[in-house]
Each structure stands twice: as structure tokens, then as C-alpha cells.
Amino acid sequence: MPLLAVCMKHLRKLFVILPAALILASCSSPPPEPSPQPQPTEKPEEGQTITLITPDAGNIDSTKASKYQIQTRLTDFHLFSESEGLAWGVTKNALRLYLTRDNGKTWTNISPASAVQFSSNPVYGRDIFFTDSDNGWIVRQTFGMMETIVLRTRDGGKSWKISPLSQGSSISSAYFSSPFKGWLMATWGTEESRESKALYMTDDGGATWKTIMQNDQYSPNSPHPALPVVGIAGGVVFRDGDTGLIPLNRSKNPKLYRTVDGGSSWREVKSLPASGAFNNYDNLTLGKPEFFSPATGWIPVVGTRKNTAGKVYNGYFTSNGGIDWKWAEFNLGLRTGDNEDVPPTFLNSNDGWIINGNVLYRTTNQGKDWKALPDSTVLISKLSEYPEIVKLQFISEDVGWLLIERSKDKHSILLQTTNGGINWRVM
Numbered sequence: 167m168p169l170l171a172v173c174m175k176h177l178r179k180l181f182v183i184l185p186a187a188l189i190l191a192s193c194s195s196p197p198p199e200p201s202p203q204p205q206p207t208e209k210p211e212e213g214q215t216i217t218l219i220t221p222d223a224g225n226i227d228s229t230k231a232s233k234y235q236i237q238t239r240l241t242d243f244h245l246f247s248e249s250e251g252l253a254w255g256v257t258k259n260a261l262r263l264y265l266t267r268d269n270g271k272t273w274t275n276i277s278p279a280s281a282v283q284f285s286s287n288p289v290y291g292r293d294i295f296f297t298d299s300d301n302g303w304i305v306r307q308t309f310g311m312m313e314t315i316v317l318r319t320r321d322g323g324k325s326w327k328i329s330p331l332s333q334g335s336s337i338s339s340a341y342f343s344s345p346f347k348g349w350l351m352a353t354w355g356t357e358e359s360r361e362s363k364a365l366y367m368t369d370d371g372g373a374t375w376k377t378i379m380q381n382d383q384y385s386p387n388s389p390h391p392a393l394p395v396v397g398i399a400g401g402v403v404f405r406d407g408d409t410g411l412i413p414l415n416r417s418k419n420p421k422l423y424r425t426v427d428g429g430s431s432w433r434e435v436k437s438l439p440a441s442g443a444f445n446n447y448d449n450l451t452l453g454k455p456e457f458f459s460p461a462t463g464w465i466p467v468v469g470t471r472k473n474t475a476g477k478v479y480n481g482y483f484t485s486n487g488g489i490d491w492k493w494a495e496f497n498l499g500l501r502t503g504d505n506e507d508v509p510p511t512f513l514n515s516n517d518g519w520i521i522n523g524n525v526l527y528r529t530t531n532q533g534k535d536w537k538a539l540p541d542s543t544v545l546i547s548k549l550s551e552y553p554e555i556v557k558l559q560f561i562s563e564d565v566g567w568l569l570i571e572r573s574k575d576k577h578s579i580l581l582q583t584t585n586g587g588i589n590w591r592v593m
Contacts, residue, residue, distance in 0.1 A: 216236060216270075217233055217273065218272070218273050218275055219233050238257070239257070239571075240254065240580055241255040241256065241287040241288075241556065241571075242289060242290050242294070242557060243290075243559070243567055245559050245561040245565075246296070246298060248269070248561055248564070250267050251266055251270070251561075252265055252294075252296065252302075253273075253569075254288065256284050259283040260280040260283065261282070261304070262275070263277045263294075263304075264277075265323060269582075270580075274322075274323070276319070276323020276324070277323075278304065278326045279326070282306055282315070285309040288304065291339065291340060291341070292305070292337065292338060292340055292401075293306075294340075295340045295341060295348070297342050297345050298345075300320060300321060300345075302319050302322075303316055303319075303342065304316070304317040304326075305317075305340055307336065307337055308336075313330055314330070314333060314337065316328070316330075316331055316350075316372050318371060320371070329372055329375070331350070331375055333352055333364070333366070335352040336354065338399050339351040339399065339402045339412075339454070341402055343404045343407050345371055346369055346370060346371045347367070347368065347369050347407050348368050348371075348372060350365070350366045351363065351364075351401075351402045352365075356398065359398060359415070359416035359417055360395050361397075361399070362380075362381060362382060363392075363393050364379065364380040364381070365380075365393075366378070367429055378429050378430050379430060379431075379432070381394065389431070390427075391432060393412065393414065393432045396416055397414025397416045397421060398414065400451070401413070401453070403455045404429075405460055405463075405488065406460065408425075408427060408428050409424070409426050409487060410429055411423070411424055412432070413452035413453070413455065413465065415451045415452055417449055417450075418447065418448065418450055419450075420450055421434055422465070424488060435488070438491050439491065441493045441495075444469075448470065448471050449469070450468070451467070452466070452482075453465060453466035457488075458512070458513070458514045459514075462483070462484065462515050463483070463487075463488060464483045464494075464512055464515065466480075467479070476501055476502035478498070478500055478501070479496055479509050479510060479520075480533070481493075481510075481533060482494070494532050495533070496533035498522075498536065501522070504553055505555045508557075508558070510529075511559055513560045516529070517529070517530055517563060518532075519558060519560060519587055520558075521558060521568075524546045525538050525539070525541070526587045528586070528587060539586075542588065542590050544590045548570060548592070549570060552571050552572045552577065552578065552579050554572065555569075555570055556570060556578065557569045560587075564585055564586050565582070566583050566586075567580060567593075568581040568583075568590070569581075580592070580593045
């Protein structure tokens with residue numbers, strides 16, 4: 167064989183052996199020293215583990231659907247039906263919003279872009295509102311150098327669009343009567359029992375907003391009287407596109423105002439009856455009204471006394487769309503402790519629930535009587551671990567969700583019942 171051919175043959179072997187030797191050497195070499203990692207300054211925010219599926223799976227459990235599990239802290243939720251609901255929290259200023267359509271078995275991450283930052287945990291009815299599982303809105307309140315914006319979805323969170331809201335005040339309440347018509351209540355200059363108020367309305371699903379009421383100059387004799395400056399707004403609710411309610415709280419004399427023209431004009435509801443029980447309290451507060459149907463609804467009422475810890479809950483109920491109201495005494499006694507700010511929850515004008523300690527009570531006669539439900543070992547066990555109640559909601563006589571937490575270390579867990587509160591499970 168010619169000398170040149172022999173040399174080329176040996177060179178080809180060398181080029182094959184040398185890379186293999188280098189790879190082997192790199193695998194057997196000691197690993198580099200790890201660089202120091204920053205230590206966490208606080209405990210991670212945690213909750214129960216939930217199973218997520220990809221959005222294109224339509225939230226339908228399938229062996230073909232891609233699934234993965236995460237552990238997250240939840241701070242609020244809202245039920246649409248017995249099988250559909252939302253749950254969310256904020257992690258590193260980014261909103262984590264999840265939707266289930268199969269009773270919590272699987273969830274879809276429908277969060278807006280993480281670039282949309284949140285300075286606090288959004289609350290349903292103030293920062294988040296959905297008319298159904300497809301149509302929803304998120305209000306990102308002003309903080310720092312950022313302006314207030316409204317995010318909206320028409321496809322269950324697969325996509326979000328953003329609209330600016332040109333105002334520098336705080337949004338205290340949000341409500342939509344349809345996928346197109348909605349309202350935002352803004353308040354500012356709050357001092358004791360006074361604050362300025364403005365109401366913004368959209369009729370194109372939140373793409374644009376216009377001011378329909380502002381009370382810098384309150385004129386009760388005007389053909390379109392605004393809400394008075396006196397009174398702290400307790401949350402605006404609309405029965406339909408025209409009729410709405412809002413409580414104004416001021417010490418011992420809360421007032422209820424009503425509109426029948428979509429929010430342009432507001433007049434006091436004179437049929438709100440006083441009760442002899444009012445004399446027992448130094449402060450009375452009306453909560454946010456809730457309609458069960460076009461005709462029926464209720465308003466929680468909380469009373470407090472000076473130099474006395476705890477709160478007492480009662481309610482007002484209507485059967486004619488908020489024109490007339492009836493006082494209902496709940497006979498629940500004084501609520502104290504971590505959960506004294508959690509009112510009863512009602513499904514309709516008769517059926518309601520409340521947790522006292524680790525016992526769930528139910529009424530079927532508008533709060534006249536409350537019956538303790540049988541002990542649930544899961545409920546008792548989880549309340550001992552997570553003693554603070556964030557929210558309790560029933561969507562039917564059988565199905566309800568309960569969010570509880572241990573706020574000191576930012577842990578939470580979501581429970582569900584499917585038999586009216588007798589038994590519970592971790593979702």
C-alpha cells in the first residue's frame with residue numbers, strides 16, 4: 167500500500183477515536199462546583215395540587231389530553247354551575263386564573279399575560295366578574311406608574327383583550343348584566359362616612375367606557391340625581407340592564423339607593439324598614455346586594471357595638487325586584503374570632519349556610535332557624551389546619567365550594583360538597 171494511503175487511513179482512525187475519548191473524558195470528569203443559589207426570604211405560597219390540561223383540550227377529561235400537576239395558592243373563586251367554576255391567586259404579581267368544567271377534576275390555565283402585573287389579590291365582584299364561563303372581565307387597578315386597565319375575554323380565557331380606563335380613583339365594584347353591558351363604580355377622597363363616586367358604563371362588552379354618573383355636585387332635585395357624597399359605597403348590583411342597587415353606609419344609618427335608568431339617576435329606597443334591633447348596635451353596615459332571580463334577592467346586614475368584640479349578622483330580603491324589603495332576624499348570636507367577617511351565604515330566599523367554629527349550619531326558612539349538619543371528618547380536619555374561611559358559596563342545594571387558608575404562611579385549600587354540606591372533599 168502506498169505510504170500516503172497508509173497515513174490517510176491512520177488519520178481517519180484518529181479522527182474517530184479522538185471525539186469518543188473526549189466525550190468519555192467529559193462524562194467521567196468531576197462536575198463543576200455549583201454556584202451559590204439565593205435563599206428564599208419567605209415560605210412559598212402553596213395550596214392543594216390541581217391537575218391542569220392544555221387549553222385546546224377544551225377542559226374535557228381525555229386520555230389524549232396533555233395533563234400536568236401544579237401546587238398553587240388560591241385566594242378566591244366563583245361558581246357558574248355544579249360543574250363549572252373559577253379559582254385564582256397572585257404569584258409574583260402575576261395573576262394565576264384557572265377554569266374547571268368538570269367539577270374540579272381538571273383545570274385549564276386561562277391567566278392573562280404575566281406582563282399584566284397585580285399589586286394585590288383580585289376579589290370577585292370588584293376586580294373580576296364573569297357572566298358565564300366564556301365571558302369575563304378583569305380590572306387591574308392603578309398602582310405605581312401603571313394605569314387602570316380592563317381585560318376582557320369572550321372565549322373562556324383562551325384570549326384576552328385590553329382596554330384603558332382613564333381615571334385615577336379606586337374601582338370598588340364591578341358588575342355585568344350581560345356579555346355586553348356592565349358597570350364599574352369608582353370612589354375617591356374617602357373621609358369617615360364621605361366619599362366621591364363615579365359610575366362608568368359599557369355597552370360593548372368593555373371595549374369602551376363612558377361616565378354616566380359623578381357626584382362631585384350632588385343635586386337631589388335634579389331630573390338625574392347622582393349618588394350623595396355622604397355614605398361609603400357597599401357594592402353595585404344590577405338586576406337587569408336598567409335596574410340596579412347600591413348601599414351607602416354611614417355609621418348607624420345605612421341607606422339603599424336604586425336606579426331604573428341604567429345608573430344615570432339614583433334615588434333612596436324609602437321602603438327599607440328599620441328594626442328595633444338597630445338600637446342595640448353602634449354601627450350597622452349593609453353588604454353587597456345579591457339577586458337570586460329578577461324578583462328575589464337579599465342584603466346582608468352586620469352590626470357591631472363599641473367596646474365589644476364580634477359581629478352580629480341579619481338580613482333584608484325582597485320579593486319584588488328591590489322595591490320593597492323585609493327585615494329578617496337570623497338569631498346567630500355574636501360571631502367572634504378569625505371568621506367574624508364571613509357572613510352567611512344564601513342560595514335563594516330560604517336556603518342558607520354558615521360555618522361557626524368547625525360546624526356547618528343550614529337554614530331553610532330565611533334564617534329563623536339554623537340546623538347543625540352532621541360532623542364531617544374532612545371539614546373538621548381541614549379547618550384545624552386552615553382555620554381562616556376565605557369564602558363559602560353554594561350553587562345548588564347540593565353543590566358548594568369552601569376556600570380556607572392559613573394566611574400567616576400563605577397556604578390555602580379548596581373543598582367541595584355534593585350533598586348540601588354533609589360531606590366534603592379536597593378538590
